[in-house]
Amino acid sequence: MQTESIVKVKSKFVKSYQAGFPLILKDAILNIESLTKEGMIVQLVDEKSQFIGKGYYGKQNKGYGWILTQNKKEKIDQSFFEGKIKKALAKRKDLFNSTQTTAFRVFNAEGDGIGGLTIDYFNGYYLINWYSEGIFAFYDYVIDSLRNLVEYEGIYQKKRYDTGGKYIEEDGFVDGKRGQFPLIVKENDVNIAVYLNEGAMVGVFLDQRDVRKTIRDQYAKGKTVLNTFSYTGVFSVFAALGGATKTTSVDLANRSLDKTKEQFSINGIDTETQDIIVEDVFQYFKYAVRKKKMFDMVILDPPSFARSKKRTFSAAKDYKDLLKEAILITEKEGIIVASTNGANFDMKKFKGFIDQAFKESNVKYSIKEEFSLPSDFATIKQYKEGNYLKVVFIQKH
Ligand code: SAH
Numbered sequence: 557m558q559t560e561s562i563v564k565v566k567s568k569f570v571k572s573y574q575a576g577f578p579l580i581l582k583d584a585i586l587n588i589e590s591l592t593k594e595g596m597i598v599q600l601v602d603e604k605s606q607f608i609g610k611g612y613y614g615k616q617n618k619g620y621g622w623i624l625t626q627n628k629k630e631k632i633d634q635s636f637f638e639g640k641i642k643k644a645l646a647k648r649k650d651l652f653n654s655t656q657t658t659a660f661r662v663f664n665a666e667g668d669g670i671g672g673l674t675i676d677y678f679n680g681y682y683l684i685n686w687y688s689e690g691i692f693a694f695y696d697y698v699i700d701s702l703r704n705l706v707e708y709e710g711i712y713q714k715k716r717y718d719t720g721g722k723y724i725e726e727d728g729f730v731d732g733k734r735g736q737f738p739l740i741v742k743e744n745d746v747n748i749a750v751y752l753n754e755g756a757m758v759g760v761f762l763d764q765r766d767v768r769k770t771i772r773d774q775y776a777k778g779k780t781v782l783n784t785f786s787y788t789g790v791f792s793v794f795a796a797l798g799g800a801t802k803t804t805s806v807d808l809a810n811r812s813l814d815k816t817k818e819q820f821s822i823n824g825i826d827t828e829t830q831d832i833i834v835e836d837v838f839q840y841f842k843y844a845v846r847k848k849k850m851f852d853m854v855i856l857d858p859p860s861f862a863r864s865k866k867r868t869f870s871a872a873k874d875y876k877d878l879l880k881e882a883i884l885i886t887e888k889e890g891i892i893v894a895s896t897n898g899a900n901f902d903m904k905k906f907k908g909f910i911d912q913a914f915k916e917s918n919v920k921y922s923i924k925e926e927f928s929l930p931s932d933f934a935t936i937k938q939y940k941e942g943n944y945l946k947v948v949f950i951q952k953h
Contacts, residue, residue: 614690
């Protein structure tokens with residue numbers, strides 16, 4: 557028998573947990589001292605000790621762990637994990653059968669029933685992300701599930717929590733055979749170079765797949781495109797393949813230059829024909845205004861929070877001002893792709909920022925497209941914060 561610690565939930569939180577809210581919030585717990593060891597199984601009960609749900613203790617910035625079942629008798633064991641992963645794999649059957657797309661999310665945390673754990677697929681390789689020491693305690697269950705359920709070239713992992721320097725991460729290799737990096741995967745027939753053996757980011761954010769396809773297929777032809785916060789430039793590659801006359805990628809990180817060149821090259825695009833600029837986006841905006849540079853399309857995909865030498869940027873506070881800068885250098889009837897992964901505000905609020913930015917700029921606009929997470933990034937209605945991605949295509953009039 558697993559020992560299950562009892563966690564008492566404050567009365568005002570009981571209803572939402574009964575309705576399936578999955579995150580164990582620090583504020584919801586009466587006896588926080590009962591949480592002693594990451595990975596321990598906990599039983600949530602109300603003030604009358606009635607069972608509410610069962611989960612694990614694992615500290616993330618979001619909360620203190622995740623509820624895994626509302627069934628008191630269900631055991632959190634190998635077969636529990638294998639069952640959830642099996643179901644998640646079945647849901648992605650079409651993606652597994654696709655020859656055009658070989659990179660996607662296989663398991664999306666609480667959206668697939670286990671908060672704190674994601675698994676991505678990259679052309680034969682599986683990449684596990686552990687978001688707390690607590691979920692890492694279930695390492696054997698997850699690895700054995702993959703061994704039992706899928707054939708793979710290799711498995712890699714990343715610990716996305718503070719390991720306090722305790723474990724020295726080498727390249728994150730777990731099982732199978734080591735990959736040759738860059739590993740070339742496909743997304744809607746476009747090549748993307750990924751590195752499973754480097755830091756937290758592998759070279760592409762898989763949640764933007766539908767956005768990239770839309771830019772390529774419906775918006776890029778004959779257009780000049782400015783891609784800000786461009787990272788490895790994958791939006792630029794899609795725009796160029798869609799017939800953009802020229803792309804300009806701007807990112808502060810030195811690594812972005814070579815990484816972006818690489819993404820263009822593996823798609824047969826001469827990097828000399830594209831602009832790749834290593835600079836602070838806010839500096840670049842000033843330069844563009846001074847030089848009267850205008851673009852048909854401006855892509856904005858900033859991190860939700862970033863600190864650079866000169867300023868801090870927080871999407872919730874500063875997105876409106878970012879938009880105002882973009883409006884200045886977007887041609888009339890041009891498109892601004894406004895994207896954010898800020899989980900602390902919703903689409904309604906995001907559209908409010910957009911409206912304010914255009915009003916304050918005295919410019920009319922219309923909304924052309926809206927995106928949230930693609931279906932492989934499964935979410936549940938009881939946890940709206942899990943559906944963090946918001947992308948709006950705005951036409952400037
Ligand atoms: N749009 C990218 C992902 C962006 S990730 C894509 O779809 O792949 C965020 C990027 O913003 C990082 O590469 C980081 O280096 C960059 N960044 C953060 N602050 C910046 C700033 N002030 N100016 C330019 N780039 C910045």
